[in-house]
Amino acid sequence: MGEKMKEASYDVLVIGGGIAGGEAALNLANNGLTVLIVEKDLSVGGKMILLSKVFPTLDCSACITTPKISEIARHRNITIFTGSEVRKIRKKNENDFEADLIRHPRYVDAEKCTGCQLCEEACPVVVPDGYQFNLVGRKAAFIPFSIANPRAAAIDIESCTLCGACEKACPPGCIDFTQEPEEYHIKVRSVIIATGFRLFDPLLIPRYGYGLHKNIITSMQMERQLAPTRPFNTILRPGDGKVPCKIAYVLCSGSRDASVGNPVCSQICCMYSIKQAQLLMGALPMADVTIYYLNIRSFGKGFEEFYEQAKGMGVSFVKGKIGKISENPNGDLLLRYEDINENRVKEKVHDMVVLSVGIVANRDVSSFFGEGLLKLDPYNFVSQPDQLLRPAKTSIDGVFVAGTASGPMDIPDSILSSGSASAETISYIIGRNE
Amino acid sequence: MAVVNPSFGEELKKYGAVDFNACYNCGNCTAVCSLSTEKDSFPREMIRFSVVGLEDDIKSSLKPWLCYYCGECTTHCPRTAYPGELMMSLRRWLTSVYDWTGLSGLLYRSLPFSILAFALTTLAALALSLGLKTDLPAAMHYGHMFEALAITGVFAAILVPNIVRMWWLVIIRPGKKVPVANYFTGIGELFVHMFTQKRILGCDENRLRWFEHFLLVIGYLGLLFTTVVLDWFSNTSLLVTGFGYLLSILVFSITMIFISERFRKNKESNRLSRPSDWFFVIWLFLMGVSAFLVRVFLDLGILANNQWIYFLHLTILVQWALIIVPFGKWTHFLYRSFAIYFNRILAEIPDK
DSSP states (O other): OOOOOSEEEOSEEEEOOSHHHHHHHHHHHHTTOOEEEEOSSSSSSTTGGGOSEETTTTEEHHHHHHHHHHHHHHOTTEEEEOSEEEEEEEEEETTEEEEEEEEOOOSBOTTTOOOOOHHHHHOOOEEEOGGGTTSSEEESEEOSOTTOSSOOOEEOTTTOOOOOHHHHHOTTOOBOTTOOOEEEEEEESEEEEOOOEEEOOGGGOGGGOBTTBTTEEEHHHHHHHHSTTOSSSSOOOTTTOOOOSEEEEEEEESSSBGGGTBOSOOSSHHHHHHHHHHHHHHHOTTOEEEEEESOOOOOSTTHHHHHHHHHHHTOEEEESOEEEEEEOTTSOEEEEEEETTTTEEEEEEESEEEEEEOEEEOGGGGGGSSTTTSOBOTTSSBOOTTTTTOTTBOSSTTEEEOGGGGSOOOHHHHHHHHHHHHHHHHHHHHHHHO | OOOOOTHHHHHHHTTTOOSGGGOOOOOHHHHHOSSOOSSSOOSHHHHHHHHHTOHHHHHTOOHHHHOOOOOHHHHTOTTOOOHHHHHHHHHHHHHHHHOTTSHHHHHHHOHHHHHHHHHHHHHHHHHHHHHTTTOHHHHHHHHHHHHHHHHHHHIIIIIHHHHHHHHIIIIITTTOOOOHHHHHHTHHHHHHHHHHOGGGGGSSSOTHHHHHHHHHHHHHHHHHHHHHTSOTTTOOOHHHHHHHHHHHHHHHHHHHHHHHHHHHTOSGGGTTOOHHHHHHHHHHHHHHHHHHHHHHHHHHTOTTTOHHHHHHHHHHHHHIIIIIHHHSGGGHHHHHHHHHHHHHHHHTSOOO
16 A cells, blocks of 8 residues: 555455455455455445444454454455545456546545544544544544544545644644545456445434434444444433433334335344344443334344343333334423334333434445446345345456345345355456466 | 135225235334324224225224325325225225115216216206206206205215114124213214314314315305205395305315315325215316306396206206215215214223
8 A cells, every 4th residue: 555556456356345345355365366445434344343242142343343354454465445436447358347446635644644643632623423423523633433444544624624733733744735636547357346335314204303303313323322432431312411211212214114215124223223222221221222113023043032132131122113203392202103012002202212224225336337237226236136046246247246235234144245255256267267 | 703804905996995905014104193092093903904804893993084184194104005095995985884775885986887877867957957948937946946855855865874874883783882871972072073174183284274174164064055045046135145156156166276186186185086086076166166157147137048057057966966965975074073973972981
C-alpha cells in the first residue's frame, strides 16, 4: 500500500472488505493468489466488527473479527484499498478483467499515522458518529472506531472547517489537506462480489414513529450499546438517558412486509433479537424484555436451543405484529398490536423500543458491470443462476458472489459462502490456465 | 369442533373478496384499525374465519358491520391480502344471508342477473307510462301511491323479516341469553347510529368523509319525506318547494362526488368497486337529478309537454325501490344500525 501506482494487476479483485470478502481473500491468498480488496469504508471488518456478540454461541464478535482482520491486513498476498470504490469493471476475455477504481483522499497519511488521537482532541467540529449509529458524536478529524483497521485518523472533509487545528496538533505531521482522489486501472483474472447489505430504513414505516419518538432505536443501535466498544457504559434510552426497564423488540420491521417493499424474511432478526434480549438480561437484570414476533425462525444449528434458553431466562415472547407506536408525554411508548393467541387487540407501554430492522440489498453492485450483465434477483440481491449446486456463481463467468450480497444470511452462512466463492475462483483461474 | 371448508373462500370471491388467502395472521390489520377494541377485535379474526370457512361463526358475528372501510388495514397489510375488501365482501355476503328471498345473493353474485332485473323493471315502468301517457295527473297520482305502497311493502315483506333473521342468527341461534330489558335500554343506540353514523368519526381519516355521508343520509331521508309525506310534486307551499329543491340538490351533488371518487379510485375503499356499489351511487344520483328536473319542469310549466321526464323519474324510482332498497346496498343503512344495537345489547351480558 501507499505506492503511487496508477496501474496494477492482481489475480483476484474482491469488492467489499467485510467478513465475507475478508474470508474469501484470505482463502485465495493462502493458496498463493494475489488479491486486491476494495473497501468503500475507512476500515475493513464490515458490519461484523461493530457487533456485540454472535448467536448462538455468544462469542464476542469484535474479539473474533479483529484477529481475522489483522491476518488479512498483514497478508503479503493481500492489498487493501480502504475509502475506495469500484467505478467500472470490463470483462475482456476469460481470466481477463479490467477495473477502474477510485481512492478517495483520507487527508491523512495512514502509513505515518500513529493513532494517537491528538487530532481528535484538537478538532472543534462535532458531528454524529456513524459507526456508533448516531448514538453519540465524533470529531471531523477522527479514528473511525477504536478497533478499526487501519487504525489511522481520517478527515471528514464534508464537515471540516479547514481550521488547521489538527494539522498543528499532529506529532508525526501526517495530516495532508492537499490529497486528491486517485484513479486506478487494475487488471485481474477474476472478481468476487462481497458487497454485503444495507439495513432497512425504519423511516419508511411512519406509523412506528422512528426518528420522531426519541426512545425508539434500531437493533443496530442496541447492538452498539451492547458491544465491548460501546458508547455508554450501560444501556440508556436516547430521549432522556434513563436506564430502561421495559424493553420491547419489534420483529419484522421492514422484513416480510410487502407494504414497505420488502416481502422476504431477513433470516437474522429473530436470532439477533433473541441474542440481544439475553445480553440485556445480563446487562440490566431488573429489566423486562418482550419480543413481539410473527413467527420465530430459529432454523440453524443450536438456534432452537438458544431460543428456548431465552424463554428460560424470562424473555417474554408475544405473537403479534406491532401496528402502531405512539409516545406518552414522559417518553414511554405505547405499542398497539393484536395478541394472536388471544384474538384481541391490546396496548402495552414500554420505556424503550428496539426495531429489529431487516436487511436489504446494496443496489449499486450491478452498475459496476455493463448494462444488465450482472443479473439481480427480484429483491436486488445478486442473482444465483445455479443456487443449488454452485451458489457462488453469478450471471457472469469469472465473477463470483460471497456473503449477503446474494441474499440475507447469518455469519456462519456468510463464511461458508465465502469458502464456496474462493474455491470457485481458484478452479476458474486454474481451469483456464490448463 | 370446527370443520375446515376451503370452498367457502371461493364463494366469498363471488362477493368481491380478493387474495385474502395470502394472510399470514400477523394481526397488523387489527392493530392499525382505530375502531378495533379489545372486546371487538377485527378484521384478522374474520379473515381467519373466511380462510378456514367457519361460515356459522361469520353468520353470528357482527364484526363485519362494525367496520367502516377506511382502508388503513389494506394499505398496511404486509401480505397485500386486502383485509378491508374482505370485510366489505362479508357485508355483501351477510346481506345475502339475512335476505330470505335469496335475491340479494343473486344480484351480488351475478351482473347479468342484475342487468336483467333492471331491464325488467324498466319494461314494467315503460308499459305503465305508455298506458298512462295521455294522463299526467293520473300518472303522478299513481306514482305517489306507488312510493307509499313500495315503502310499506318492502319493509313488511322483505326488510323486517330480514332484520328478524339477523337477530335470530346473532342472538338466538348462538344461545345468547339476553334479558328483555336490554332491548329497551339499548334502543337509543339504534336511532343515534341510524341517523348520525357517528362511529365513522372513530376512523383515523379526515372528518369530511363522515360529513359527506351524513349530509347524503339527511338529504335522502329528507327528500323521501318531502316527496312521500309532503307530496312535493303537488304541494304548492313555497317552503316545501324550496325544501325539496335543497334536498334534491344535496343528494345529487354529494353522490356526484362519490361517483367521481369511485372513478378516480382515490381511496382504498374505492379501488375495488363492485357493480352493487356503482348501482347504489348512480341510482341515488339519478333519483336526485330526475326529481329535481321534474320539479323544475313543473315550475316552468313545461312538464305537460315533456312528460318523459316524469316517466324517467318514475322508472328510476321503481328500480330503486324494488331492487336496490330491498336487495342491494341500501340495506346497510339498516343492518349497520341494527348491528350496533345488537352489539350493545350483547355487550351488556357478562362473558362466561
